[in-house]
Amino acid sequence: MDRRIPLQEFRANRRSILKSLGAAAVGISFAGALSGCGGKEQAAKIGGTGEEPKLNFYNWDTYIGETTLGDFKGASGIDVNMSLFATNDELFAKLRAGNPGFDVIVPSNDFVERMVKADMLVPLDHTQILNIKNVDPAFINVAYDPGRKFSLPYTWLLLGIGYRKSKVKAKPDSWKVLFDSPEYKGRIALLSEAGDMFRLYGKYLGKSVNGLTPEDLKTIEAMMIKQKPNVKAFHEDNGQDLLLSGEVDLVLEYNGDIAQIMTEDDDIDFIVPKEGSQLNSDTLCIPKGAPHPKNAHAFINYLLDAEAGKKITETILYPTPNAAAKALMPDSYKKNPVIFPAADLLARCEYASYNEKLQPLYEEAFTRVRAA
Amino acid sequence: MQDWKRQKAAFASIAVSPVAWLIAFFVLPLAIVWLYSFGRNVGLTEIDISGTFSNYGRALEPLYLEIFGKSVAVAALTTLICLIVGFPIALAITFAQPKWRPWMLLAIMLPFWTNLLIRTYALITVLRTEGYVNKSLGWLWESASGLKVMVGMAPLSTWEPLPLLYNNFAVILGLVYVHLPFMVLPLYAALDRLDRSLIEASLDLGAGHFRTLTQIVAPLAAPGIISGVIITFVPALGAYLTPDLMGGPDSQMIANVIERQFKRANDWPFGAALSFLLMYATFILIALQALRNRKAEARS
CATH class of the missing domain: 3.40.190.10 (Periplasmic binding protein-like II)
Structure with missing residues (x-):
């Protein structure tokens, strides 16, 4: 979509x-x-x-x-x-x-x-x-x-990493490459959806997407601010276009969006990081x-x-x-592994439930990240 | 000429429909949003207008003030560049042969007839890493490198595409591109009315071209410059599409924050407070301008 x-x-x-x-x-x-x-x-x-x-x-x-x-x-x-x-x-x-x-x-x-x-x-x-x-x-x-x-x-649908095969050294099988590493500086794009971003960082830290606390949000906010110089853009769910046009080499996107552009470009692949991800x-x-x-x-x-x-x-x-x-x-x-990832990976993915208390905190923290 | 005060019935009959329109589609919706800014969320869809000032209190926190400040700086820089670029354009149109003038004005207006979203996407295809600018520069670079090899020198290092998109530079460029007509048109209107004999007199009396421009033309065109500055600055301050689509991770402007309150954060009262702060700032700016005009009139 x-x-x-x-x-x-x-x-x-x-x-x-x-x-x-x-x-x-x-x-x-x-x-x-x-x-x-x-x-x-x-x-x-x-x-x-x-x-x-x-x-x-x-x-x-x-x-x-x-x-x-x-x-x-x-x-x-x-x-x-x-x-x-x-x-x-x-x-x-x-x-x-x-x-x-x-x-x-x-x-x-x-x-x-x-x-x-x-x-x-x-x-x-x-x-x-x-x-x-x-x-x-x-x-x-x-x-x-x-x-x-x-x-x-x-x-x-499932969030994961879409990437250009010829531009990465190894399969980006961890959220680390997007969230916590300068390895691909200036070549990554993340989602501008505050809630999804915080929950996926939570996944990277080994927490459940529904088990975050306000203290976790503080930790994650600091991590996001530290990672921000390495990020090229927070995209409005048009990450597949950024990847296809060569603007970035790694992008946080939904599997279906990447599957659509994989039919146009052989050099693109999608992976669900080993820490698990968020289902929608x-x-x-x-x-x-x-x-x-x-x-x-x-x-x-x-x-x-x-x-x-x-x-x-x-x-x-x-x-x-x-x-x-x-x-x-x-x-x-x-049998497409992008559309239907392996069962053991899917077992590590979760649906996010709506959290009335945390939602405004996500938004405000993300505004701080963008302003930092 | 008849005075409207003596023809009240006729005046009222003409005025009633625009006034009704203004009240129904401008004053009333704005008043509702204004009331929201003194409310708080109750549940997911209800807003309780409790007369609280807490939304304004939150909007005045350093986080949001800084974003306000940054937006003002971006809008001011945009306006300044528009003025520097727009003034020579307006001058050129004024002094062009009359048969060319409509065409030059058309060239300024033409992009205006295209939807902003389409113009922004067009600009993205020009500026992106694999875009026209970088491709042309890359080609020139490769050609220069090839030439050097041909004359026996070491080739240039490999071409690195310029980062033209997804940063603050792109936002300013996009805003200047979009707002330039707002600046050129009032400037042209002011310069067109200028008494040419004053310029000739200045040149005759020994002032150079630059001095004539700064000391004769600019002061006489001041009303046009000021209205150009205001109608460029105000929409640039509220820009949200350009920073959203062309900006980098730190390019958010206040309008992006406001948009998020109404959509993602589902916090309409806070969004209303933020947008009214923006509106108060705009009103003050326009009031200052009106005050200036009145003073100028009083003097003459």
Whole structure:
């Protein structure tokens, strides 16, 4: 998922203003349109959801199959209008003051926790999502959403080191090269996400990503300030571009992002450091106030279909929790060590849970690091 | 001419829609953010407006004051470079033949019609390690090295690409590039109105070109210079895209910190306090300028 600032953001912005100001007017024009141009015909096309055939999907950039939305329209008659966000924070900030009209959103695991806590999600009706049977059982009972009441997994992902093979002396199999060593001075780029950075430093220090204390933060902050002169940039999750363009030789990034550019450049590889790393999972949710909840259920069900899931996975190359879709993929995907790292490494990786107390501390400490 | 005071009904009927627009889309949202700055987070999405000053207290801590200071320094340097680069450009346009003038103005304005994000990415492709600047310089270096070998001298050492991106230099360059039209246009407007005979008189009476420029042209163009400085400095102070995309690990400006409060930190009250501090600083600057103008008018 490429989290560069999407231009489409402006579209979503405009719509959100229109929605909040002109909800009444929009409602009237919808009613008019429905009675005017043959409501019956449309109702027939909907195939049971009983809602107008529209859906607003709020997704990451480069995070859907090339034909998925068109295929879904062919299957159900529902028009999907996709807008893009670049970070979970942007998603949260946009929905915080009320849903501007989105039906399906794709928050990561810790934001699912956060949005459930803030009462921003609608419980999913599993009887309308029969394709839940395709999901790998390992992804059903998860700590951040027990029993999958609010979210269904779309992808999972893992932070690690993307690097240029010809420019490193040895495989960078430890976080040390990024966090605690001048070896690759001026040739490394780190993530500008404060929470992820502190948790991964914690991993390097042999702690659990969920077991950090305020004292640990002080230690880590000092380490970050010491390492800062060796860092070329804190990137906005566009690390794969920096690596591909030769700007840096080592970059902290998600495995799927690096897998995407490895198809363009043979000299690039990805490694999960031996200390372990942080797992994320992006999930499909329905926000409170969604105008088309039934269409949303139908859409989520469609995305979890084996064939649709395969087409999505072929494009985005992220690890899929959809076992039926994975079974349809070629070995070049299933046996790819970048996409599916070895089991013993994965055992050392953890999901981060949302920590209300530490989050502001991460941010302030990171501001100090950047200002130092 | 009719006085608007005698035509109140007509004036009101025209004014009502812009005033309503201003209140609905500027004053009201800004007032809400202003209220947020006296609040505190309750839970994840609620803000309790408790009238506390703690957000301002935190914003005035040395950490944030230093970032403010750095942002002011970056914006001031940007403005200064814009002035030094922009003044000759504005002069050249003023003294160019009339048929060329619209084209020269167009050349200044043209980049302005392109989205800032696209211009920034374009600049990145020019400046990066494998970018056009470094590739051209590298080619020249290799050619020079080859020439030296041909005449029997030792070759130059291998070419090291210049670090043009992801540092403070890149931020200043990006800001100057983006804000130059803000400086050139008011300067041109001021210089265009200049009485040419004064320049001729100065030259006739024996002052050199440089002296004419500093003692005749610059004072007469002062209002244009000041408005150019202000409308360059203010947006440069609030810049966040350029430091975000072109800056290095220590290039954060105050607007980046504010953005993080609204997004990552989910601390809107603190973000509101920081942005209002920035706004107070801007207001003071503009008020000083207005005061100066009034004094100047009183004198004349």
